[in-house]
Amino acid sequence: MTDERHKVITILVAAGRGLRAGGGMPKQWRPLAGRRVADWTLDAFAPFGTIVVVLHPDDMAVDLPGGVHRVTGGATRGESVKSGLTRAWALGATHVLIHDIARPCVSPLVIQSVIDALRTGAEAAAPGLPVTDALWTVDGDRVTGTRDRTGLARAQTPQGFAIGPIAASHDGYPGEAADDVEVVRAGGFEVVLTPGDDDNLKITHPGDFARAEAILARRKGPQMDIRMGNGYDVHAFEDGDHVVLCGVKIPHDRKLKGHSDADVGMHAITDAIYGALAEGDIGRHFPPSDPQWKGAESRIFLAHAVDLAAKRGFAISNVDCTLICEEPKIGPHAQAMQDALAQIMGLPADRISVKATTSEKLGFTGRSEGIASVATCVVVSQ
Numbered sequence: 001m002t003d004e005r006h007k008v009i010t011i012l013v014a015a016g017r018g019l020r021a022g023g024g025m026p027k028q029w030r031p032l033a034g035r036r037v038a039d040w041t042l043d044a045f046a047p048f049g050t051i052v053v054v055l056h057p058d059d060m061a062v063d064l065p066g067g068v069h070r071v072t073g074g075a076t077r078g079e080s081v082k083s084g085l086t087r088a089w090a091l092g093a094t095h096v097l098i099h100d101i102a103r104p105c106v107s108p109l110v111i112q113s114v115i116d117a118l119r120t121g122a123e124a125a126a127p128g129l130p131v132t133d134a135l136w137t138v139d140g141d142r143v144t145g146t147r148d149r150t151g152l153a154r155a156q157t158p159q160g161f162a163i164g165p166i167a168a169s170h171d172g173y174p175g176e177a178a179d180d181v182e183v184v185r186a187g188g189f190e191v192v193l194t195p196g197d198d199d200n201l202k203i204t205h206p207g208d209f210a211r212a213e214a215i216l217a218r219r220k221g222p223q224m225d226i227r228m229g230n231g232y233d234v235h236a237f238e239d240g241d242h243v244v245l246c247g248v249k250i251p252h253d254r255k256l257k258g259h260s261d262a263d264v265g266m267h268a269i270t271d272a273i274y275g276a277l278a279e280g281d282i283g284r285h286f287p288p289s290d291p292q293w294k295g296a297e298s299r300i301f302l303a304h305a306v307d308l309a310a311k312r313g314f315a316i317s318n319v320d321c322t323l324i325c326e327e328p329k330i331g332p333h334a335q336a337m338q339d340a341l342a343q344i345m346g347l348p349a350d351r352i353s354v355k356a357t358t359s360e361k362l363g364f365t366g367r368s369e370g371i372a373s374v375a376t377c378v379v380v381s382q
Helices: 037-048 077-090 110-120 162-170 181-184 207-220 264-276 298-311 331-345
Strands: 010-013 051-053 069-072 095-100 124-130 135-137 143-148 153-155 159-162 193-197 226-239 242-245 248-251 252-256 314-324 354-359 371-380
Touching: 010 037, 010 077, 010 314, 037 051, 037 095, 037 110, 051 077, 051 162, 069 077, 077 095, 095 110, 095 162, 095 298, 110 124, 124 181, 153 314, 159 162, 159 181, 159 371, 162 181, 226 264, 242 252, 248 298, 264 298, 264 314, 264 331, 264 371, 298 331, 314 331, 331 354
Parallel strands: 010 051, 010 095, 051 069, 124 193, 314 354
Antiparallel strands: 095 159, 124 153, 124 159, 135 143, 226 252, 226 371, 242 248, 314 371
């Protein structure tokens, strides 16, 4: 609501100690899914306008987002709500939402439904859920009877009110009430029922933290970790009769010089994978000082990098490799190179790009002294 007739301010009641939930501190300040319980609740109401947080005197210096108003609560929940109402009135509220800060999983739909009811003329509105379980009366560990569940609902928050009726009702209410709906009804006002949500639980006991965390994780959805790495390699020519590039043997009047088979393209791709994983380069995993890798096929290195990615929980999304040389001609062999790489990496060939360029006769590649390669690889969490 943005017009002057409907200025809604949220009052988050956070002055309780909530020690039944365990953890040795008030539940609203305990961690939940990497943040405090209160942080999730504050985020839920931030899109709906001004927020007043009612705090215990010991918590007045607690860290809160900028723009959030803080006010000291009282010895009881009723007194705390009155403090929040006083501040909301001073801030120009025409309507208020009163919410338990220990309900961090409240959805925008639940909040908006209450606001919509107030906008269309309700003096009070609150979310609730029909009671679907059988209701028993008990004596100790014995069931003594049943109760009719017809017309019963489970109360939730936020509970919304025109500020005049709820303030007057609190001023005239004796003692403590179960919630603000009880108070406003005692003041003679009707309350409109709006849709509740099973996920809108109030954290009360230690086990509620696990349930709340599961709800928040489900809403957040699976988080995909996408990483990119680059690789670069260069090898000089020496006397020989062929080169090996991206796993393909190509006849040539020279070969590439190196400790292994000097497959410059495959080396760049391997380093790109290691780079995406922050695992250094080929030299870290296959030191050239180790004689066992003398003349080794570069497919060994590439297969190791692919396997390491899988062990780290990543799949290779795609690879792009560019060979930089004046000779030999790469175009006629590019598809064979893609197929060879695809077989080693366990990828479809259309996820592997092999292409070539020259350096316009500049530098060592332009003078046909060797071949360089650059590669990029993207890995995605599985």
